[in-house]
Each structure stands twice: as structure tokens, then as C-alpha cells.
Amino acid sequence: xxxxxxxxxxxxxxxxxxxxxxxxxxxxxxxxxxxxxxxxxxxxxxxxxxxxxxxxxxxxxxxxxxxxxxxxxxxxxxxxxxxxxxxxxxxxxxxxxxxxxxxxxxxxxxxxxxxxxxxxxxxxxxxxxxxxxxxxxxxxxxxxxxxxxxxxxxxxxxxxxxxxxxxxxxxxxxxxxxxxxxxxxxxxxxxxxxxxxxxxxxxxxxxxxxxxxxxxxxxxxxxxxxxxxxxxxxxxxxxxxxxxxxxxxxxxxxxxxxxxxxxxxxxxxxxxxxxxxxxxxxxxxxxxxxxxxxxxxxxxxxxxxxxxxxxxxxxxxxxxxxxxxxxxxxxxxxxxxxxxxxxxxxxxxxxxxxxxxxxxxxxxxxxxxxxxxxxxxxxxxxxxxxxxxxxxxxxxxxxxxxxxxxxxxxxxxxxxxxxxxxxxxxxxxxxxxxxxxxxxxxxxxxxxxxxxxxxxxxxxxxxxxxxxxxxxxxxxxxxxxxxxxxxxxxxxxxxxxxxxxxxxxxxxxxxxxxxxx
Numbered sequence: 001x002x003x004x005x006x007x008x009x010x011x012x013x014x015x016x017x018x019x020x021x022x023x024x025x026x027x028x029x030x031x032x033x034x035x036x037x038x039x040x041x042x043x044x045x046x047x048x049x050x051x052x053x054x055x056x057x058x059x060x061x062x063x064x065x066x067x068x069x070x071x072x073x074x075x076x077x078x079x080x081x082x083x084x085x086x087x088x089x090x091x092x093x094x095x096x097x098x099x100x101x102x103x104x105x106x107x108x109x110x111x112x113x114x115x116x117x118x119x120x121x122x123x124x125x126x127x128x129x130x131x132x133x134x135x136x137x138x139x140x141x142x143x144x145x146x147x148x149x150x151x152x153x154x155x156x157x158x159x160x161x162x163x164x165x166x167x168x169x170x171x172x173x174x175x176x177x178x179x180x181x182x183x184x185x186x187x188x189x190x191x192x193x194x195x196x197x198x199x200x201x202x203x204x205x206x207x208x209x210x211x212x213x214x215x216x217x218x219x220x221x222x223x224x225x226x227x228x229x230x231x232x233x234x235x236x237x238x239x240x241x242x243x244x245x246x247x248x249x250x251x252x253x254x255x256x257x258x259x260x261x262x263x264x265x266x267x268x269x270x271x272x273x274x275x276x277x278x279x280x281x282x283x284x285x286x287x288x289x290x291x292x293x294x295x296x297x298x299x300x301x302x303x304x305x306x307x308x309x310x311x312x313x314x315x316x317x318x319x320x321x322x323x324x325x326x327x328x329x330x331x332x333x334x335x336x337x338x339x340x341x342x343x344x345x346x347x348x349x350x351x352x353x354x355x356x357x358x359x360x361x362x363x364x365x366x367x368x369x370x371x372x373x374x375x376x377x378x379x380x381x382x383x384x385x386x387x388x389x390x391x392x393x394x395x396x397x398x399x400x401x402x403x404x405x406x407x408x409x410x411x412x413x414x415x416x417x418x419x420x421x422x423x424x425x426x427x428x429x430x431x432x433x434x435x436x437x438x439x440x441x442x443x444x445x446x447x448x449x450x451x452x453x454x455x456x457x458x459x460x461x462x463x464x465x466x467x468x469x470x471x472x473x474x475x476x477x478x479x480x481x482x483x484x485x486x487x488x489x490x491x492x493x494x495x496x497x498x499x500x501x502x503x504x505x506x507x508x509x510x511x512x513x514x515x516x517x
Contacts (some may be wrong), residue, residue: 077381080170083160085207092307102485103473111281112311116302119290121466126291129190131474133284135183139274145262147254151182153271156219157212164218171258174200184396186478187278195292202305209279219268227260239405244350244512248326283311286477331513346516347427353509357481359490365401367451368502379434384410384421396478403506424515439507441498459487
């Protein structure tokens with residue numbers, strides 16, 4: 001434990017009287033020592049393979065460390081953008097104009113059926129999202145487990161003659177980010193862009209859906225990189241949570257977890273047919289824009305641009321996908337020493353239950369998650385562990401709530417004297433007992449009030465956050481659920497019985513223990 005209080009440390013650091021010139025010199029010497037190949041360098045080798053020649057590994061490392069690399073630089077030419085698609089010189093009328101009740105943004109509906117919602121915010125960046133209904137269930141020939149890869153496929157095509165990497169470099173050089181996410185009900189292209197790059201952003205979107213060609217080399221490179229990424233990801237908290245979630249839904253054809261062995265050779269071609277179908281019905285969705293733009297100028301720009309997007313009379317129907325949530329309790333044990341990459345020993349618990357979505361239930365679930373977190377920390381503190389708890393709400397294909405608990409040992413130097421990190425098996429045993437105690441107990445009125453007050457502040461901050469507002473807007477347009485409007489009214493109605501009902505449902509629902517020794 002530290003010998004100084006937080007106030008004492010703050011006073012010490014804020015009271016320093018080192019001249020700026022001397023401070024800068026000390027910092028420069030520190031950086032020089034840090035980067036010097038002969039100083040401040042310690043290399044440790046840790047591997048479960050006895051056959052590895054560590055002497056040869058050390059020689060190879062030292063040779064590469066001392067080598068002076070040739071300076072390289074990549075310069076994006078300004079004419080990269082000249083190849084992008086230009087909007088057709090044809091104005092399209094605005095059929096109606098209104099106000100979105102959830103975000104208070106301006107809604108423009110164009111004659112071709114496309115809809116744009118604009119919300120004015122401050123700052124130098126605009127946030128955008130182009131959502132089109134119709135998800136990975138509409139990919140022709142998609143095989144089990146490939147759904148998690150569909151969104152990535154859009155980044156593996158040549159665009160207007162540019163390779164995927166060159167197209168990404170061009171966007172990055174202009175400060176534009178662009179990512180594609182494909183879910184069960186829709187696809188969404190989203191990101192940010194500087195305020196002054198609105199024209200280039202829309203030209204890039206038009207190029208993406210009007211001038212694509214398959215790049216097989218990029219696909220093969222992606223597959224090799226994904227195999228390495230998954231190996232590094234496997235035993236992290238996020239990786240373990242993905243595995244436990246898939247265990248709870250064993251027969252789900254469209255998992256969100258990526259398994260590179262299930263990535264078929266023909267997915268890129270099948271995904272291209274899907275994207276071609278999606279971009280032929282851009283009216284079946286919405287474009288959402290937040291930023292410090294002049295509404296009048298943006299409206300004039302959109303009138304000249306929106307006619308270049310393809311629109312048809314076809315619409316997507318929300319898919320009906322059935323799957324079984326595994327009931328009961330199961331335990332898995334993994335030897336972490338067999339993996340080169342991971343977070344070390346851990347005890348991981350996943351809880352899930354089907355529960356209909358209402359705003360009051362959503363508030364109760366968030367309160368229950370925080371209540372579980374506080375109670376588990378109190379019970380497990382003597383075990384020398386730190387906890388992370390991740391709540392998750394799923395709306396499609398079925399409404400389900402989940403909580404993932406990840407427990408890992410604290411570094412010994414950060415623990416009080418006499419406290420040693422417990423083993424993963426011991427932690428899991430205590431976690432079981434704590435979960436039963438919590439679910440069979442009651443929630444005191446004073447505790448509930450504190451939890452509701454904390455959530456009220458959190459939700460107020462979310463309601464003022466442009467990123468959250470965009471997420472809430474897309475959720476409502478995609479899955480028909482509003483998590484933003486009148487949230488305080490629903491929160492005030494949550495009772496202790498509502499919260500404990502959530503805890504009980506999770507404790508009695510599907511449970512998976514995943515222990516890494």
C-alpha cells in the first residue's frame with residue numbers, strides 16, 4: 001500500500017519548481033536512453049516449448065535491434081481523389097421536411113425515397129452513418145459462422161481502381177474514417193470526417209457502392225492476418241466472453257464470434273452479391289449526420305448529391321431466426337500455459353436469460369449489473385483479484401440480457417502485506433457462493449436510491465453525448481427500440497423487485513464457467 005495520501009501526492013507534483021529548460025533537458029535524456037539500443041533494454045523469453053533455441057533467438061533479436069532501418073515514407077498523391085465518383089449533375093427535390101422527435105434533428109425526405117437526418121453539433125468533426133436494412137441473413141450461400149466476417153468484406157474490394165489499402169490511405173490522409181458493420185437486420189457504414197470534407201465523404205460513399213471490384217489478394221491477406229489476430233484475442237477477456245456466449249447458444253447459425261476456420265473461400269464473392277443488392281435500395285434506410293454544418297448549405301449540397309444514390313421499390317423484411325439458449329450450468333477448464341498469448345490465469349462467468357425489452361426493464365438491468373459488480377467486489381476483495389463486468393443487451397433474433405464477469409489476479413506488488421492472489425478454482429468457488437447469496441437476498445431502499453441516482457447521472461451524460469445519440473437513433477431505426485426518450489421517467493419507476501427479478505433471472509438462466517489455470 002502507498003505511504004502517501006492522494007492529497008499528499010497531488011501537493012507534491014503540483015508544487016514542483018523545476019525550470020522549464022531543465023525539465024525539457026531531463027525529458028530528452030530519458031527519451032534518448034529509452035531509444036538507445038545499448039541502454040535500458042531487458043529481453044525476457046517465456047515459452048512452453050523446450051525445443052526453442054533461446055541463444056539463437058537472442059542473437060537474432062540483437063542483430064535486428066542494432067540494424068539501422070532505411071527511412072521509409074508513404075505519400076498519398078492528391079490525384080488519388082480524382083478517380084472517385086462524382087455526383088450526377090441532376091438535382092432531386094425534397095419531398096418533405098420535419099423534425100425527428102428522438103434527436104430533435106432535421107429530417108429531409110427526398111423524391112427518390114432516401115431520408116437524411118441532420119443534427120447540428122459543435123466541433124470540427126462530423127459523425128455520419130449510412131444504414132440500409134437487410135443483414136447477413138440475405139447474403140446468398142452464406143455458411144454457418146461466416147456472418148461475423150461479412151462487414152469486413154467491404155474493405156477488401158478495389159474502389160475506383162484503387163487497391164483497398166490505397167483507398168484507406170486516401171481516406172486517412174484526409175482525416176476520414178469509414179467502417180462497415182453488418183448485423184442480423186441491417187448494414188451500416190459509419191465514421192467521422194472533418195467538417196470541410198463533406199463533399200469528399202459523399203464521393204467516397206458513392207464510389208464505394210458504384211465502383212467495386214473483387215481483390216482476391218486482399219482477401220487472402222486478410223485471412224492470414226485474422227488467424228494471427230484470433231490467436232492473440234483467444235484468451236483475453238473479450239475473447240473468453242465471445243467463447244462463453246457461443247457456448248450458451250450452441251446452434252446459432254449466425255454467431256458474432258469470428259472463427260477463421262469457418263471463413264469460406266467464396267465469402268468475398270457471395271458478400272459482393274449482397275452489397276450490390278443493398279446499394280440498389282439505398283432508400284430502405286437512413287443517413288444520419290451530426291456536425292457543425294450550416295443546415296441551408298447542407299440541404300443545397302444534398303439536393304445535388306442524393307440523386308446519385310440508387311433507389312428501388314424493394315424493401316427488406318426483418319428476418320425470423322430461431323435458436324435455442326442453452327439452459328443450465330456448465331464448466332470449462334483451460335490450461336493457459338499452452339497458449340503463447342493471453343492474460344494469464346482467470347475465472348470467468350457468463351450469465352444470460354431471455355427477457356422482453358422495455359425501457360423500465362432496461363433501466364432495471366443496468367442497475368442490477370452495477371449491484372452485482374459492487375457485491376462481487378465486496379465478497380472477493382480478500383482474494384487478491386480485480387473484476388471487470390460487461391453487461392450486454394441483445395434484441396435480435398431474440399430479446400436477451402447477459403452479464404460477463406472476468407476475474408484476474410492483482411499484481412502481488414499492488415496487494416497489501418499478507419494477501420496473495422487466490423487460484424482460479426478458488427475464485428470460481430467463491431463466485432458461485434456470492435451469486436447465490438446475492439440472488440436470494442434483498443435490495444435495501446437506501447442502496448436502490450444510490451444506484452438509481454448514479455444511473456441517472458450516467459444516462460444524463462449519455463443523452464448529451466453525440467456518439468450515444470447517434471447509437472440510439474440507429475437502434476430505433478434498425479430494431480425499433482428507443483433507449484433515449486423519457487429515460488428519467490422510466491428510471492424513476494424501477495423498484496427493488498424489478499432489480500432482484502433481473503438478478504434472479506440471470507442466476508437461474510444459462511450459466512457458463514470458464515476457468516483458465
